[in-house]
Amino acid sequence: xxxxNLWTPSFVMITSSSAYGMLALCYFLxxxxxxxxxxxxxxxxxxxxxxxxxxxxxxxxxxxxWATENEHGPLMLQAIVGTLCWIxxxxxxxxxxxxxxx
Numbered sequence: 302x303x304x305x306n307l308w309t310p311s312f313v314m315i316t317s318s319s320a321y322g323m324l325a326l327c328y329f330l331x332x333x334x335x336x337x338x339x340x341x342x343x344x345x346x347x348x349x350x351x352x353x354x355x356x357x358x359x360x361x362x363x364x365x366x367w368a369t370e371n372e373h374g375p376l377m378l379q380a381i382v383g384t385l386c387w388i389x390x391x392x393x394x395x396x397x398x399x400x401x402x403x
Contacts, residue, residue: 345391351401352387 330336345352360366365383369375394400 341388341392344395345388347400348391348394350403351394352391355390356383356387 331339356365364386366379369379
């Protein structure tokens, strides 16, 4: 068959249990031990419209996108670097107390 059904019971149990485990780990680190206060994501969440429009408009420029071969590794690196750049833009705007709203 062209399209193989991946939603077998074992696949569902493994992916859902790993997601639940990561959620439990994040909940433990953020709420109980206070190790991480998620400040970068909080700063980026204060200007979501600016970051969304900026990522849409500036998608084809260098720090956010570059020419790579169509393989998983380089594409993942490109996505991580682009996300980190936009988080840094959000942190910078939060430090300067610049908030763009409708």
